[in-house]
Amino acid sequence: MTLFGQVARKTWIWSWIAAVVVWFVTILVTGGASAFGLTQAALTFAAFSIIVGIGQMFVITLGPGNIDLSVPATMTLAGTVALKLMNVDDGMILAGLFTAVLIGIAVGIGNYALIKLLRIPPIIATLSMSFIVQSTAIWTNRGLRIKPPPFLADFTTSSTFGVPNVALVALFLSLLAWLLLEKTVYGRWISAIGQSMPAAKMAGIPVDGTRFVTYVFCAVLAALSGYLLACFSGGAALNMGAEYLLMSIAVVVIGGTAVAGGDSNVPGIWGASLFMFLVVSMLNTYGLGAGVRLIMTGLIIIGVIMLAGGRQPGAR
Amino acid sequence: MRTRISADAVRLLIPALSLTVLLAAVFWLQPRAMSYVGLNLLFNLAVPIALATIAQMLIMAVNDLDLSMGTFVSFVACVTATFLRDAPLLGVLILIGAIGVYALLGIVIHLRNLPSIVVTLGMSFVWAGLAVLLLPAPGGQAPDWVRALMTMKPPFAPIAIVASIVIAAVAHLIVMRSSLGVLIRGVGGNERSVERAGWSVLGARAAAYGLAGLFAVLAGIALVGLTTSADANIALRYTLLSIAGVILGGGEFIGGRVSPIGAVVGALTLTLAGSFLSFLRISPDWQIGAQGAILIVVLALRLVLNRIETREKRR
Numbered sequence: 345m346t347l348f349g350q351v352a353r354k355t356w357i358w359s360w361i362a363a364v365v366v367w368f369v370t371i372l373v374t375g376g377a378s379a380f381g382l383t384q385a386a387l388t389f390a391a392f393s394i395i396v397g398i399g400q401m402f403v404i405t406l407g408p409g410n411i412d413l414s415v416p417a418t419m420t421l422a423g424t425v426a427l428k429l430m431n432v433d434d435g436m437i438l439a440g441l442f443t444a445v446l447i448g449i450a451v452g453i454g455n456y457a458l459i460k461l462l463r464i465p466p467i468i469a470t471l472s473m474s475f476i477v478q479s480t481a482i483w484t485n486r487g488l489r490i491k492p493p494p495f496l497a498d499f500t501t502s503s504t505f506g507v508p509n510v511a512l513v514a515l516f517l518s519l520l521a522w523l524l525l526e527k528t529v530y531g532r533w534i535s536a537i538g539q540s541m542p543a544a545k546m547a548g549i550p551v552d553g554t555r556f557v558t559y560v561f562c563a564v565l566a567a568l569s570g571y572l573l574a575c576f577s578g579g580a581a582l583n584m585g586a587e588y589l590l591m592s593i594a595v596v597v598i599g600g601t602a603v604a605g606g607d608s609n610v611p612g613i614w615g616a617s618l619f620m621f622l623v624v625s626m627l628n629t630y631g632l633g634a635g636v637r638l639i640m641t642g643l644i645i646i647g648v649i650m651l652a653g654g655r656q657p658g659a660r
Numbered sequence: 661m662r663t664r665i666s667a668d669a670v671r672l673l674i675p676a677l678s679l680t681v682l683l684a685a686v687f688w689l690q691p692r693a694m695s696y697v698g699l700n701l702l703f704n705l706a707v708p709i710a711l712a713t714i715a716q717m718l719i720m721a722v723n724d725l726d727l728s729m730g731t732f733v734s735f736v737a738c739v740t741a742t743f744l745r746d747a748p749l750l751g752v753l754i755l756i757g758a759i760g761v762y763a764l765l766g767i768v769i770h771l772r773n774l775p776s777i778v779v780t781l782g783m784s785f786v787w788a789g790l791a792v793l794l795l796p797a798p799g800g801q802a803p804d805w806v807r808a809l810m811t812m813k814p815p816f817a818p819i820a821i822v823a824s825i826v827i828a829a830v831a832h833l834i835v836m837r838s839s840l841g842v843l844i845r846g847v848g849g850n851e852r853s854v855e856r857a858g859w860s861v862l863g864a865r866a867a868a869y870g871l872a873g874l875f876a877v878l879a880g881i882a883l884v885g886l887t888t889s890a891d892a893n894i895a896l897r898y899t900l901l902s903i904a905g906v907i908l909g910g911g912e913f914i915g916g917r918v919s920p921i922g923a924v925v926g927a928l929t930l931t932l933a934g935s936f937l938s939f940l941r942i943s944p945d946w947q948i949g950a951q952g953a954i955l956i957v958v959l960a961l962r963l964v965l966n967r968i969e970t971r972e973k974r975r
Contacts, residue, residue: 409913411777462960463963472959475949475955478949479946479947479948479950483943483945483946590727590781597778633792634789635792635793636789638786639785639789639793641789642782642783643782645778645782646786649774650772
């Protein structure tokens, strides 16, 4: 058991080491002046990818081929509709939050309905769904930029005891996800399905129910992230989810979750999200242009996966 | 269905059927499309998409997935519009180097047993960065020979149709008829048995990636031939389009079950879906959504036909 614990610890430690190294290298240039500011910014921006990443991680844990590509569209739709409904009114905050969650649930149900009823591979099902969701967002948005209610705008951009509020929300959701994964039967079921679906079926695990709940959970987290991001950035934009498509997959994998499924971990998502933001800010500090920054980001992703990956063949 | 149809033929039946139905619908909505020029306009942009779909199909044949297809085609487009025109030799060397990088990726993925999704995800950033370095703003110009090739007017059928048929035929010969193709699909089907039979799985995977790189390079060149200039973001949607094209054409994510002709037909269907929607005068807001709906309908059709097929088999 202790051996297993050590191996499990190793998978996520890499992303944390990488994040800390990059943090130090950045601080070296600025002479330690911006250490606090950089940490705060990293926590704030990482929070959004952490929330999306956790949802994506649950889906990826379900096994090969399970990826939710509708994440960006869901974020955009939830942000757009919630802000439109709240209409800069503090009294409507809960109604907006409720709507965002409902949108997440609806998209999740739609995704799984396509996967199950039409037997489409999840990648294609969620892709088709994302087209429809994105269209709905375009239709409701109409190029308007509605400001978030003052209280929410204030909440998402300020911090409590030096920790950004959005990071606290992400922490709360991460704890919830960790409890779900490690301490509940549901978490065991996801891992079992990811390791072998036929075996899970034989063992009497409600495979359909578990997969259904997982897709809904992922969509709800994406919707929540979209809601927060729209409030944080002072309004919803139609392309606001775009970068979270690749980001959500990247943080899951760099975080040490097995792409083959059946093995996931929450702390890795934090390390990887912080790392992804810190890399960009490090390259910015060094004054490198957009092109070099992109190339470096790519090479670092490949470097991390080469260091952390390379599990022995056959081991899932 | 008294006569026995091979599994491969059934696999092709659904994509062919959806393409025919869509084409009939377009002709019904806009009879003027039923001409040489009309057909060329309808399928023009399908040529690069078909090439990218074949590239994606080669990767999927070895059970991998390429998430960098869109950025790679964009990068090639940028090279074509700059180096290939101004310094052809250097341009060709860069493109050959890029194909080499693809083959190298296959080797690295195989040797280190890495997930292809993540490696190509990383590469997508690299290609995007290189493209931005080459062309920070949209610009460049297509080499004259590329432009001439893509705007050629062969007799009887427009170039878009001729090119699609040639692409399908060449890909079919390589993937379905050559021993290398069998080897590549064998790796997707059962890697271990291919290895035990004495073949080099490493070589097969490198060849599959290298060939995919070659087809993706052709896609980028063809795209610039149509658009005359390039942009670092010109082909970003090709990643998802190419995956959808392979699946529409009857391919599967695992098991080395792919169909080159189906993939080209799938790419044509996806392109036609866009034209169909604009003929329907659907509000631009819903264009993307309707494209998703068409994708769902076609896949539902496939399910129905598969059910009929299994029922026939049981009898």
